[in-house]
Amino acid sequence: MVICDMAVHQHTDGRVARGQRTRDAIVEAHTALLREGVLKPTAKVIAQRAGISVRTLWLNYKDTETLLGATTAYWLEADAELRDDIDPGLPLDERVERYLDMRARRLEHLAPAARSAALGEPFSVALQESRRQHVDRVRDDLAHVFAAELTAEGPGRDVLAAGLFVASSWPTWSSLRDDLGLDPDAARAVVRASLLSLLTEASART
Structure with a gap:
């Protein structure tokens, strides 16, 4: 037996x-x-x-939705492995550079999935949930890396946080890479200029 x-x-x-x-x-x-x-x-x-x-x-x-759920889980796991723990106590310029290195790497990795998701996202709960998780990750990263600048903004924190998010989001990266035809280094330079402009302007107000 x-x-x-x-x-x-x-x-x-x-x-x-x-x-x-x-x-x-x-x-x-x-x-x-x-x-x-x-x-x-x-x-x-x-x-x-x-x-x-x-x-x-x-x-x-x-069904297709179940398959999309499994595929988006793969991309989310792979994206998590590309995240760096950046010390928020580093000088601002160094934090910006390290954040950009990480963000550009992750955006380039994410690009094929993001382009595909754009076609089906309005009709797929799995794709919508995946997008929400990616958005939350970016917001968490920004809140951690630029905690000092965001805290110093006081009532203007949400505006600065939104600006930083837009500057380093997938739609912005896609526009730079796909619409303007920039290579990754050139796209990174544009995002860098945007982030530094937002952060230095915020510092000047405090």
Whole structure:
């Protein structure tokens, strides 16, 4: 009886592991296609890239929304690994440079997913939730890195916080990279000028 139970347990564990590998392969295929510029891949294209059938894809993800939830979770986890803990006690210029290094790196990594999400976000709760989490992360980063300047603003804190957010947000980066055709270094320089202008102007008022 014990041997039989162990065999059943091992079989179940193996099946669960295979299922997880299949789900991981689907998300990796979806992610790879987005990175290649295929912003709205069909289930057939994703399945072909993952080396499975369309039926297997939908057995693992019951609908498009579930698949989008898994893919956005992947991007959020990858983005978290790119976050740096920047000391808010450093001089302002150094904090700005370190924040820009981190932010530009994360924005370039996020770009394929963000471009794809823009197509489906109005219709997808998963994409809307992912956007909210990314926005919250940026706001938290800014509040931490520039805590001294934001605190010194007093009643004007919210205005400064909003300005810093807009200057380093994905829509701004996308406009610089996609609309104006700037390379990452040139886009970074524009964001740097915007942040320094906001922060030095705030410092001058205190």
